[in-house]
Amino acid sequence: MAQPTNLYDTYDTKGIREDLVDVIYNISPEDTPILSAIPRAVATSTSHEWQTDALADPAANAVIEGDDATIDAMSATVRVKNFTQIQDKVIAVSGTQSSVDAAGRADEMAYQMAKKSKELKKDMEFAIVEENISVVGSATAAREIGSLSTWIKTNGDAGSTGALSTGFNASTGLTAAPTSGTDRDLTEAILKTVIKEVYSSGGDLDMLVVPPSVKQVISGFNANTTRFGPAESRTEFAAIDVYASDFGDLQVVPNRVMATSNGKECFLIQSDMLGAAYLRDFQVNDLAKTGDSEKKQLLVEWTLEVRNEAAHGIILDINQ
Secondary structure, three states, rough: OOOOOOOOOOOOOOOOOOOOOOOOOOOOOOOHHHHHHHEEEEEEEEEEEEEEEOOOOOOOOOOOOOOOOOOOOOOOOOEEEEEEEEEEEEEEEHHHHOOOOOOOOOHHHHHHHHHHHHHHHHHHHHHHOOOOOOOOOOOOOEEEEHHHOOOOOOOOOOOOOOOOOOEOOOOEEEOOOOOOOOEEOOOHHHHHHHHHHHHHEEEEEEEEEOOOHHHHHHHOOOOOOEEEOOOOHOOOOOOOOEEEOOOEEHHHEEOOOHHHOOOOOOEEOHHEEEEEEEEEEEEEOOOOOOOEHHHHHHEEEEEEEEEOHHHHHHEEEEEO
16 A cells, blocks of 8 residues: 555655643652651750660569568660751752743643652652661761661671671761671561560560562562462462561561662561651742852751661661
8 A cells, every 4th residue: 555646644744743742750769668657756956865774684573571671673764866967959940941831841840849859758768778877067068867787786687708887976976887797588587586676675566567578578488378369369378568577567568768778677566666856847948149040948857766676677788
């Protein structure tokens, strides 16, 4: 088949209007599992402090009838701290861009602010899950949050030659990074060991936060013995979303942000024993006009409050 001679078609036409859908499709993930799950708190200083305590170990306790009361040994609380970190996103839009008819958004500044606010929350999640010790800061260096992995010292498991963090150092006022070891696959035996450690320390876990690939490993554990639903539903269950341990149920939560950090850790969390403490809540600041543009700063100042590190656990050096 061939076109008739002198047929006028779209290939000859000038001025065909563009076909641009008036919607912007953004597939980038915006979930922040840990930040969204933990309670909000208030900070009143750049050095945010709190106290931790623990009960004495159980022991034999029998008192002679009529005996004089003996005062038991008592211990002081432990005072710990983390520094607030300032995080921001700055947007600048030209006067011309604000005036043109842009597809997919009515107002360029409003669209960019909404986008950057989601990015800022992801940066906050990154600050929690990356391996970063606390930094006091100075006139030339930013204050930095001690991330979760630099606090947990009591309960956890590391690969060969690896070690958990030594936690908060009262002498320096800083946290310490864990020692990297040999990477290995996550096994159910490792997971069970750390869950038991946290339980023995007094923790009540409710979340297991893992990189996406490790979520798939957990879904392959032998504990997931029931794989099929009713025959008529034609459904095969290939995921473990709640891990029912001997010491309580844990929501198994994949965290995309952990795939962009070092991605070799799994966090076992009692969510109410963490907090996001805000010195300055999310705010928008109009920046000085220096030309034909509009500039705004989206800013937050906050810190991670690890209310008692023994309520949590960590598994280090995990392949993904």
